[in-house]
Amino acid sequence: MYDMKVGRRHPGESQTSFSPIPTNLQDVGRVMKICKIKDCNTQYHAKGYCNKHYMRFWKYSDPLYTKTEIHGMSHIPEYIIWNSMLARCIRKNNTSYHRYGGRGIAVCDLWLKSFKSFYEDMGPKPFPKAQIDRRDNDLGYSLDNCHWVTRIENIRKAPCTKLTIEKAKEIKELYKKGDFLQKELAKKYGVSCSTICSIVNSKIWKI
Numbered sequence: 713m714y715d716m717k718v719g720r721r722h723p724g725e726s727q728t729s730f731s732p733i734p735t736n737l738q739d740v741g742r743v744m745k746i747c748k749i750k751d752c753n754t755q756y757h758a759k760g761y762c763n764k765h766y767m768r769f770w771k772y773s774d775p776l777y778t779k780t781e782i783h784g785m786s787h788i789p790e791y792i793i794w795n796s797m798l799a800r801c802i803r804k805n806n807t808s809y810h811r812y813g814g815r816g817i818a819v820c821d822l823w824l825k826s827f828k829s830f831y832e833d834m835g836p837k838p839f840p841k842a843q844i845d846r847r848d849n850d851l852g853y854s855l856d857n858c859h860w861v862t863r864i865e866n867i868r869k870a871p872c873t874k875l876t877i878e879k880a881k882e883i884k885e886l887y888k889k890g891d892f893l894q895k896e897l898a899k900k901y902g903v904s905c906s907t908i909c910s911i912v913n914s915k916i917w918k919i
């Protein structure tokens with residue numbers, strides 16, 4: 713007999729039947745019956761798991777299931793890129809917010825709601841150090857305006873702000889009045905026709 717708590721042999725036991733004191737938690741788990749999930753250390757319930765992990769295993773066939781990991785992709789680099797893109801555009805306490813969300817750079821609805829949509833649209837990074845770039849620096853994050861680039865390409869493209877949100881509002885007003893064609897507005901403001909199109913349709917700026 714081996715006394716788990718104090719690691720003491722009972723009187724009369726021979727030296728050879730002595731079990732060593734478990735040196736790591738997995739060994740403790742085998743003896744004390746705790747959950748086999750690393751660092752869980754909760755009391756055993758069934759099939760090697762604690763109650764929480766067993767229930768997840770039973771419901772989702774994955775003891776480590778959590779809601780945010782439903783797509784099983786939260787560890788991939790594209791997810792990190794997606795997450796920091798959201799942070800820049802919607803979290804006011806983000807250090808870059810003033811250069812993004814703060815000046816009207818938005819994330820399209822699809823991408824805002826779902827990483828899966830973002831990943832389906834953009835695909836995996838074509839090379840390891842790829843960064844997401846907005847073709848038109850004054851427009852937000854959407855399939856139309858985004859592509860993967862190298863870091864160098866991203867740096868070379870100095871942020872020159874052609875349009876402010878005020879100018880975008882102006883453009884929309886002018887277009888609404890019917891005085892200008894989109895093509896003419898593009899020329900007048902020195903931006904592309906697709907930029908004008910996105911502005912008048914409130915695709916990027918919610919104005």
Ligand SMILES: [Zn+2]
Nearest residue numbers: 747752762765
């Ligand atoms: Zn557990």
